[in-house]
Amino acid sequence: GEDVEQSLFLSVREGDSSVINCTYTDSSSTYLYWYKQEPGAGLQLLTYIFSNMDMKQDQRLTVLLNKKDKHLSLRIADTQTGDSAIYFCAEKLGNAGKSTFGDGTTLTVKP
Amino acid sequence: EPEVTQTPSHQVTQMGQEVILRCVPISNHLYFYWYRQILGQKVEFLVSFYNNEISEKSEIFDDQFSVERPDGSNFTLKIRSTKLEDSAMYFCASRGDGNRGHEQFFGPGTRLTVL
Numbered sequence: 001g002e003d004v005e006q007s008l009f010l011s012v013r014e015g016d017s018s019v020i021n022c023t024y025t026d027s028s029s030t031y032l033y034w035y036k037q038e039p040g041a042g043l044q045l046l047t048y049i050f051s052n053m054d055m056k057q058d059q060r061l062t063v064l065l066n067k068k069d070k071h072l073s074l075r076i077a078d079t080q081t082g083d084s085a086i087y088f089c090a091e092k093l094g095n096a097g098k099s100t101f102g103d104g105t106t107l108t109v110k111p
Numbered sequence: 112e113p114e115v116t117q118t119p120s121h122q123v124t125q126m127g128q129e130v131i132l133r134c135v136p137i138s139n140h141l142y143f144y145w146y147r148q149i150l151g152q153k154v155e156f157l158v159s160f161y162n163n164e165i166s167e168k169s170e171i172f173d174d175q176f177s178v179e180r181p182d183g184s185n186f187t188l189k190i191r192s193t194k195l196e197d198s199a200m201y202f203c204a205s206r207g208d209g210n211r212g213h214e215q216f217f218g219p220g221t222r223l224t225v226l
Contacts, residue, residue, distance in 0.1 A: 031213050041219065041220075042202060042217050042219040042220045043217040044217075045214065045217075048213075088153070088154060092213065092215075097167075098156040098159055098167060098169075099154075099156065099215060100156065101153050101155070103152070103153045104153060
């Protein structure tokens with residue numbers, strides 16, 4: 001079955017880059033997502049990558065995908081205090097499938 | 112941009128009571144989902160719904176749970192006899208077809224507290 005793993009905590013200083021890592025088990029995953037959840041709030045889709053891509057850049061966000069190792073990362077450049085949140089990695093099989101989420105990485109940005 | 116809405120934002124209930132959580136998906140979407148997140152844990156899939164029937168459900172979604180699309184706009188999750196362990200944040204999601212057909216749009220969630 002599908003399983004998605006993330007490290008639980010990351011702490012960085014404001015202005016530094018943050019790299020959040022994720023591994024997944026299902027090699028047939030078609031889409032991989034990064035969601036942001038601020039305290040008490042819902043899930044905000046930050047970005048996604050198709051499984052046939054290696055990299056996707058969207059402003060301060062860079063997603064890297066290593067299909068061979070089933071490893072996904074999210075890099076946030078010039079991290080700000082407003083980036084402090086929980087970041088969830090999720091995988092999905094095709095359009096119709098459910099999303100399987102990781103445990104979430106709590107990012108703390110110190111001034 | 113259109114968004115998924117959920118009501119109430121917080122529901123407190125006594126153990127054994129029935130609760131109905133409500134969602135209004137994005138209007139032209141056809142696929143609907145419920146997920147839950149127990150405090151401090153990962154987001155877990157409960158059920159998906161398409162064409163007026165359940166298309167997939169998880170082990171969590173037992174006989175105590177049911178879903179319904181009672182009209183053209185609402186999508187509900189009913190828990191018949193709530194247990195303490197049902198306390199969680201419940202997220203509704205919907206998706207459409209086309210270029211963004213793979214994206215699930217999540218609502219803000221309903222926090223359910225069972226006492």
